[in-house]
Structure formats: C-alpha cells, structure tokens
Amino acid sequence: MKAFCPSCGVKEGEKEFIDGFCIDCYLKDHELFKIPEEIEIEICSNCQKFRFGKQWIDYTDENIEKLIVSKAESNMDIDDLKVGIYPEEKNVLVKLQIKGRKNEIPLTIRKEIYLKERKVNCPACSRLNGGYFEATLQIRFDKMQRDKERKALLQMHEILNSEREKGDHLAQVIKLEEKKDGFDVQLGSKKAARKISREFTKRYNGKVTFSSSIVTEKKGTPVYRDTFCVRMP
Numbered sequence: 001m002k003a004f005c006p007s008c009g010v011k012e013g014e015k016e017f018i019d020g021f022c023i024d025c026y027l028k029d030h031e032l033f034k035i036p037e038e039i040e041i042e043i044c045s046n047c048q049k050f051r052f053g054k055q056w057i058d059y060t061d062e063n064i065e066k067l068i069v070s071k072a073e074s075n076m077d078i079d080d081l082k083v084g085i086y087p088e089e090k091n092v093l094v095k096l097q098i099k100g101r102k103n104e105i106p107l108t109i110r111k112e113i114y115l116k117e118r119k120v121n122c123p124a125c126s127r128l129n130g131g132y133f134e135a136t137l138q139i140r141f142d143k144m145q146r147d148k149e150r151k152a153l154l155q156m157h158e159i160l161n162s163e164r165e166k167g168d169h170l171a172q173v174i175k176l177e178e179k180k181d182g183f184d185v186q187l188g189s190k191k192a193a194r195k196i197s198r199e200f201t202k203r204y205n206g207k208v209t210f211s212s213s214i215v216t217e218k219k220g221t222p223v224y225r226d227t228f229c230v231r232m233p
C-alpha cells in the first residue's frame with residue numbers, strides 16, 4: 001500500500017514527498033529560504049554608498065546581492081540564486097529566484113522583498129562636511145606656468161579618484177586655494193596627500209618637504225595635520 005499525504009491526501013508517487021508530506025504541503029509549513037519582507041538600507045546622500053555591517057560600500061547590484069544573502073537563512077542546498085533589482089518610486093523591489101534541493105528533491109522558490117532606503121550621511125562624509133581634513137598639499141612651481149598647473153591639478157584628481165576606488169573615502173579635496181606660484185589644497189586623507197606628493201616628485205623631478213603639527217586633542221589622542229610642500233621645476 002502506498003503512503004499518502006496526511007494533509008491533502010495525495011498518494012506517494014503522484015508527487016514528490018518530503019518527511020511524509022507531499023512537497024506542496026511541506027512547503028506550506030516549512031520555509032526553506034527565510035528572508036525579511038523588508039530590509040532597511042542606509043544610503044549616504046552624498047557619496048551614495050550604503051552601510052553593510054560596519055563598512056560603507058558602493059551601491060552596485062553585486063553588493064546589494066551580498067546584503068540580501070547576508071539577511072537570508074536557508075534550510076536547503078542552494079544551487080543557484082538570481083536577484084533582480086527593480087527601483088520603484090520610494091523603495092526597491094527585489095525579486096529572488098532560488099534553485100536548489102531539499103533531501104535531494106529539486107525545488108525552485110520565488111520571493112519578492114523590498115529594500116527601504118534611508119538617506120543618511122556616512123561617517124566619512126559627515127567628517128568632511130564638518131571641515132575635517134588631514135593634510136595640506138602645497139604645490140609650488142619655480143616658474144609659474146598655468147598649463148603646467150592645470151596638468152598637475154588633473155593628475156591630482158586622477159590619483160584621488162583611484163585612491164577613493166581603493167577604499168580611501170577621505171581622498172577628497174576640501175579646499176583649493178590659488179597662490180601666485182602654485183596652489184594649496186586641503187585634503188581629507190593624509191595617505192592620499194603623501195601619494196600625490198610622491199607621484200609629483202617622481203614625475204616632475206620635484207622636491208618635497210614634510211611637516212606635521214598637532215591641531216586638536218580628540219579624547220586625549222593628538223590629531224596630526226600634515227603639510228607636504230612640493231617644489232617643482
């Protein structure tokens with residue numbers, strides 16, 4: 001005698017069975033892929049990065065997937081996960097298709113959830129908005145030529161872009177001041193300032209002088225502000 005599903009009466013053999021129940025009844029009672037219907041996501045209104053744990057990362061489909069997977073709880077073997085992202089007026093609709101197996105029985109589960117976006121300022125942007133900067137870069141030319149200066153400015157921005165891409169969020173210009181033989185730039189990141197001064201001395205055969213001063217004491221820790229003066233022929 002064949003067993004039947006105690007819930008709906010269907011006979012074994014007519015459908016797949018899991019733990020004594022037909023697959024449809026089993027899935028009604030067991031959530032094999034659990035995920036909140038709504039996930040709140042904090043997005044920086046300045047740089048568009050979003051918070052992922054303690055990190056702030058770029059808003060890309062790949063990273064959104066990472067966030068979603070981190071919120072999910074699975075009770076099945078997953079073979080394939082497809083995530084479709086559909087921004088709507090206020091929130092973002094996310095369609096999930098999970099293909100996998102439970103007790104070696106193949107299954108496809110579909111889910112729709114929402115990402116609720118909350119606009120905030122990420123810590124780095126709030127610091128920069130508050131006038132925070134770590135370094136001043138002084139670029140000086142022996143003989144002032146505007147085209148040389150323009151080239152140096154472009155290269156500085158290129159280096160800043162690549163530093164930001166590498167994750168140094170503070171690699172930004174806070175203030176730029178024209179001087180009669182060059183320019184002064186306040187930079188959020190001292191690491192980026194060092195990189196630029198190094199790159200400039202190499203490319204232009206320039207010379208760099210470095211100084212550091214203590215500006216404030218934050219919770220007892222001295223905060224250093226660095227000055228890199230690059231002289232270029």
Ligand SMILES: [Zn+2]
Pocket residue numbers: 005006007008009010021022023024025026
């Ligand atoms: Zn059933």
Ligand SMILES: [Zn+2]
Pocket residue numbers: 044045046047048049121122123124125126
């Ligand atoms: Zn930001």
